[in-house]
Every structure is written in structure tokens, then in C-alpha cells.
Amino acid sequence: MPRGSMDILSRLSLLTFLSFLTTAWSGKVLVFPVDGSHWVNMNLMIQGLHSRGHEVTVVRTATSWYVKETAPHYSSLTITIPEAICIEKEDFFVSFLVKMLAIKKEGGSPMAFLSFYWEMLGTLSIIHQQASMVGVQMLEDKALMQKLRDTKYDLVLIDPGLPVGVLVAHALGLPTVFNVRWITSGEGHFVVAPSPTSYVPTSGVALPDKMTFLQRLQNTFHYGLNTCIDKFVVCPVYDRLVEKYFGSGLSFYHMLQAADIWLMRVDFVFEFPRPTMPNIVYIGGFQCKPPSPLSAELEDFVQSSGDHGFILMSLGTLVKGLPKEITSKIAAAFAQLPQKIIWRHAGERPDNLGNNTLLLKWLPQSDLLGHPKIKAFVSHGGTNGIYESIYNGVPVVGVPLLFDQPENVLRLEIRGAAKVLDVTQITTESFRDTVQEVVNNPFYRDNMKRLSSLHRDQPMHPLDTALFWIEFVMRNKGAAHLRTESYKMPCRAFAVL
Numbered sequence: 001m002p003r004g005s006m007d008i009l010s011r012l013s014l015l016t017f018l019s020f021l022t023t024a025w026s027g028k029v030l031v032f033p034v035d036g037s038h039w040v041n042m043n044l045m046i047q048g049l050h051s052r053g054h055e056v057t058v059v060r061t062a063t064s065w066y067v068k069e070t071a072p073h074y075s076s077l078t079i080t081i082p083e084a085i086c087i088e089k090e091d092f093f094v095s096f097l098v099k100m101l102a103i104k105k106e107g108g109s110p111m112a113f114l115s116f117y118w119e120m121l122g123t124l125s126i127i128h129q130q131a132s133m134v135g136v137q138m139l140e141d142k143a144l145m146q147k148l149r150d151t152k153y154d155l156v157l158i159d160p161g162l163p164v165g166v167l168v169a170h171a172l173g174l175p176t177v178f179n180v181r182w183i184t185s186g187e188g189h190f191v192v193a194p195s196p197t198s199y200v201p202t203s204g205v206a207l208p209d210k211m212t213f214l215q216r217l218q219n220t221f222h223y224g225l226n227t228c229i230d231k232f233v234v235c236p237v238y239d240r241l242v243e244k245y246f247g248s249g250l251s252f253y254h255m256l257q258a259a260d261i262w263l264m265r266v267d268f269v270f271e272f273p274r275p276t277m278p279n280i281v282y283i284g285g286f287q288c289k290p291p292s293p294l295s296a297e298l299e300d301f302v303q304s305s306g307d308h309g310f311i312l313m314s315l316g317t318l319v320k321g322l323p324k325e326i327t328s329k330i331a332a333a334f335a336q337l338p339q340k341i342i343w344r345h346a347g348e349r350p351d352n353l354g355n356n357t358l359l360l361k362w363l364p365q366s367d368l369l370g371h372p373k374i375k376a377f378v379s380h381g382g383t384n385g386i387y388e389s390i391y392n393g394v395p396v397v398g399v400p401l402l403f404d405q406p407e408n409v410l411r412l413e414i415r416g417a418a419k420v421l422d423v424t425q426i427t428t429e430s431f432r433d434t435v436q437e438v439v440n441n442p443f444y445r446d447n448m449k450r451l452s453s454l455h456r457d458q459p460m461h462p463l464d465t466a467l468f469w470i471e472f473v474m475r476n477k478g479a480a481h482l483r484t485e486s487y488k489m490p491c492r493a494f495a496v497l
Contacts, residue, residue: 023308026053026156027474030174031074032165033058036086037316037382041265042159042179044287046465047073059165061085061134081133085162101323101424121233126161128237129186135164135238139171139245146174154474158259160184167241167256176258177470181383182404184256186232188264190223192257194275195274197223201272206406208395209272217233241382260479263466265383269455270390270411279467279482286462287384288391291370298342301358302373305340311435312368312394313383314344322401323347326426333355333432337491339375339439341366369394373456375439383406386412393452395444397435399423416447434464466479 018467029049033042046056050073053453058074060067069076121249149172156169160183169176180188186203189195198216202223205223207215229255238252243393260279267284302310311334315322322330327350334341335354353359365385369377369392379385381400385425386408389396396418400408412418419438421431438444460468473479 017302026055027323027471028055028151029057029470030148030156030165030169030172031056031058032065032156032162032168033060034159034161035065035067037384038159040159040384041236041287042157043468044463045179045466048463049470050074051195052467057151059134059138059168074387078433079134079137081130081137083130086149088347121229124229125233125237130236131162132237132241135167135241137242138168145171145321153472155260157470158215160188160256160259163238163256166252166259167238167245169205170255171245175260175472175473176401177261177263179258179263179265179466184234186226187273187404188262189276189280190226192262192373193277194261195223195282196275199272200274201407202226203407208409208410209274217414221304234413258483260473260483263469267390267455267462269451270386272411277482277484279479283462283466285387286466287366288388289366291367291392291465292364294364294371299366301340301342302368302371304372308338308340309373309375310340310342310371310373311337311376311378311439312363312365314363314365314383314397315380315386322347324350326423328352329428329433330425332428333435336432336441337435376435376444377437379409381409383408387455390417390448390451390455392466393440393445393449393450397421397438399426412448415451417444417451418448419444 011256021356031042031046033039046058049056056074057077059070059077059079060069061084062078062080067076088154125177148168151171153174156165156172156174158165158169158176158178160166160178160180164182166176178188182188183191185191190202195202199209199211200219201209201211202219203226205219205222209218211219235252242250242252242255261487262277262280263283264280265284265286266282268282270284293299313330313334324347327345327347329352331350331354331414332352334343334357335352337356339356341354341357342363343357343359343361344361344363344365348414349359366388368374369388374392374394376397377389378397378399379389380402380404381396381398386396389412394411396409398405398412398418398420400406400409400420401423406420407421409418413420419434423432
């Protein structure tokens with residue numbers, strides 16, 4: 001054969017091989033996220049998928065708070081529902097927090113607590129009813145569902161905090177991957193893995209894994225309470241849709257358990273040891289990365305702190321700020337410290353603000369936590385901030401407010417990397433003394449540095465691990481071989497055995 005012909009064949013072979021690689025590694029992913037801070041995590045994973053050549057479509061509502069309709073790394077499918085989901089309203093968490101703080105400040109009377117708890121259960125039911133309408137709108141739209149089938153997605157990536165995507169994935173016959181820590185009944189492990197209440201703290205109660213007998217009773221009670229809430233408040237909303245669209249032979253709860261891979265936003269450097277399952281992949285801290293340079297103005301402020309360094313305070317993305325009576329005490333305490341203070345604060349300006357304190361409505365939290373001059377992080381205990389603190393070895397002053405935050409800061413406190421304050425009992429003196437203890441006592445920083453070293457000692461970055469398993473499901477059309485038959489059991493008793 002002439003040499004020119006051989007060159008042409010070689011080039012064609014190379015092009016064919018490259019084409020094969022592109023086809024093999026490029027997939028289509030349909031994403032059902034949850035708004036707010038959950039979206040920060042999901043968006044990062046979507047960016048990772050996009051960078052690897054995958055096509056991503058994000059299902060959002062027309063009233064979505066964080067999930068934008070247009071973005072360079074995904075296309076969107078906007079669903080209009082009769083009313084906005086409560087958690088997509090920016091003032092929802094503020095009003096929720098104000099009510100809770102008022103009850104705690106009054107001493108937590110049983111009647112006030114029961115009244116608040118009953119109201120919370122009603123709100124929870126409404127949230128899931130509103131979220132389920134996304135599924136109704138999609139499943140009722142035959143043209144849309146046919147279009148989704150024709151697109152030939154490879155999998156559905158779901159945040160099961162609002163699990164309506166499970167129904168759509170089932171209708172499309174697609175494998176599912178969960179980006180998860182929280183699910184309808186609390187922490188995701190309790191749905192998919194054995195969870196002995198003798199040493200696995202359940203969701204909604206801040207307990208250690210080394211429990212007294214009375215604490216074990218309390219833990220078992222809370223597990224039963226969570227189970228009842230899930231069974232009688234949350235699941236009926238979705239079971240009605242399952243029966244309507246798929247018949248009575250299916251259970252929503254079993255559909256939920258049948259996910260192929262659970263990408264669990266957990267690292268056992270932070271989480272207590274517990275039983276697990278083959279299809280649970282641990283990606284805690286996958287959002288962490290080396291810091292980027294600060295803006296010139298922010299860097300100048302940080303450098304002006306000299307040898308004292310600076311303290312960062314942030315209460316996350318969901319709550320604009322604490323009541324002014326509390327923030328004014330915090331501001332007065334900060335004013336008495338030699339450190340500079342950078343405080344993410346979008347609410348009413350507090351009284352007693354010192355010249356050493358900079359208020360910002362937004363700040364580069366991860367970059368500030370990675371700065372060599374940082375001394376401590378005053379945090380509400382959100383999961384993102386906790387892992388960023390661990391990654392950068394920054395000790396924490398915990399001021400937990402809502403949901404899983406008391407449990408998160410308790411885990412750090414037990415490991416000697418944090419000190420925790422009750423937000424309703426804060427005084428200027430107690431806050432100042434606690435911050436000084438965490439800043440000046442090397443015990444806290446040394447313990448956090450040890451956690452940081454353990455967290456970083458992994459064969460690959462947690463984000464790369466997550467992307468590998470998503471692509472694994474794409475290549476293999478699921479991961480049923482990793483899923484136990486426990487999800488077909490008629491009750492949940494196995495979870496506490």
C-alpha cells in the first residue's frame with residue numbers, strides 16, 4: 001500500500017479512536033437540585049461534569065432563588081408551579097429563626113415548644129406538597145416527558161432533600177445518583193444503611209456517639225419520631241403521586257431507597273463512625289479547594305491586622321442576620337479584641353461596632369479561611385463552612401441556629417476543634433471570652449490541624465471521586481449490583497437492629 005494511503009488510514013484511525021473516547025465519556029445528565037446552600041454544592045458538581053464534556057440540564061422552578069435560568073455550564077428546564085416553594089422565599093428562614101429564638105429565650109416552655117413543633121410539621125407538609133407540584137407539572141405534560149425521553153439522558157442526579165426527581169427518574173426509566181446528606185426523614189444514612197440507635201446519633205438531636213443509657217433512650221425516641229414524621233407527614237404527599245402515575249404496587253419510600261449511588265457529603269474525619277453500604281460513596285468536603293488571592297481592598301484590611309491576625313464570622317446563606325439585640329452584643333465583644341474582624345452581615349447594622357470590624361454582605365469565605373493570617377471562624381455550623389474550616393485547619397466558635405447545625409458543631413467540639421455558644425444566652429463577656437479562648441489556646445488549632453491533615457490524606461479529591469462514580473453509573477447503566485435487597489423490605493425495622 002502506498003505510504004500516503006497508510007498515513008491517511010493512520011489519521012482516520014486516530015480520529016475514530018478520539019471520536020470513540022469523546023462518545024464514551026460524554027453523557028447527558030438531568031439534575032433536580034434544592035435551592036439555597038444546597039445549590040452551592042450541586043452547582044459545583046455540575047461545573048465538574050460540564051468540564052468533562054457532559055451535557056447538563058437543571059430542572060428549576062420559575063421562582064427559584066439561587067438556581068439561575070441561564071448559565072454557561074448547564075441548560076435549564078423551568079417549571080411553573082401554582083405557588084413558590086416556601087424555602088425559595090428569602091424571608092422564610094428568617095421568620096423561622098425568629099420564632100425559634102423567641103421560644104428558647106422564654107425558657108423553652110413545653111406548650112410553646114409543642115405549638116412551634118406542630119406549626120413546623122404543618123410547614124414541612126406544605127413544602128413537600130409545593131415541591132411535589134414540580135413532578136405533577138412534568139408528569140402531566142406528555143409532550144415534555146416525550147421530549148425528555150427523546151433526549152436520551154444517561155442518568156438523573158438528585159438532591160433528595162426535596163425528592164420529586166425520584167418520580168420523574170422512575171417515569172423515564174433512568175438510573176439515579178443522589179447528591180445527599182439530608183433526605184425526607186433526616187440524615188440520608190437512616191434510609192439506606194443500618195443505623196443502630198445505641199451508638200449512631202439520629203437526626204434532630206445533638207448527641208455524641210458515646211451515649212449514656214438515658215441518651216440512648218432519647219436517641220431511640222427521636223428516631224421513632226423522625227420515622228413517624230416521614231411516614232405520616234412527608235411520604236403520603238409522594239405516595240399519592242406514585243399511585244396516580246405508576247399504580248398501587250409501588251411505594252415511594254422504596255423508590256427512594258432504590259437509588260444506584262448515594263454520594264454522601266460526609267467524611268468520617270468529621271462524622272461519627274457508623275455502618276454503611278456498598279453503594280454509598282463518601283465525598284465530604286468536595287467543595288474545598290486551595291484559596292485564591294483576595295481583592296486588593298480585602299487583602300489590605302487583612303494585612304493591617306499585623307501579628308494579631310483576623311477573625312471571620314459568617315452565618316451562611318439562609319439567614320440574613322440575627323436580631324439586633326444579639327448582634328450588638330457580638331459587635332461589642334469584637335470591639336474589645338485586638339484582631340481585625342471580617343463579618344458577613346446583611347441585616348440591620350448592629351450597635352457598638354468597633355473600628356476593627358468590617359461588615360460585608362458577601363465575602364469569599366473559602367479564600368479567607370485559607371489565608372495565613374486567620375485565627376478563628378465564628379460560624380453557625382453549616383456543613384459547607386465546617387468542611388472548609390477542617391480543610392484549612394481553622395478552629396471554630398460555634399453559634400448554631402437551625403436544623404443540623406447543633407449536631408455539626410457538637411462533633412467538632414467533641415474532637416477539640418471548636419467551642420460552642422448558645423445564641424440565646426450570649427453576652428458581650430461570654431462571647432469575647434469564648435473567642436479569646438479559641439484564638440489563644442493552641443489546643444483548638446492543633447486539633448483542627450490534625451483533622452485537616454487526616455481529611456486531606458486521600459487517594460483523590462472528593463470531587464473527583466464524585467465525578468468518577470457518576471460516570472461509572474453512566475457507563476454501566478446503573479449500579480444495581482451494589483444495592484442490597486433491604487430496600488424491598490416492607491418496614492424500616494432493619495435500620496435500628
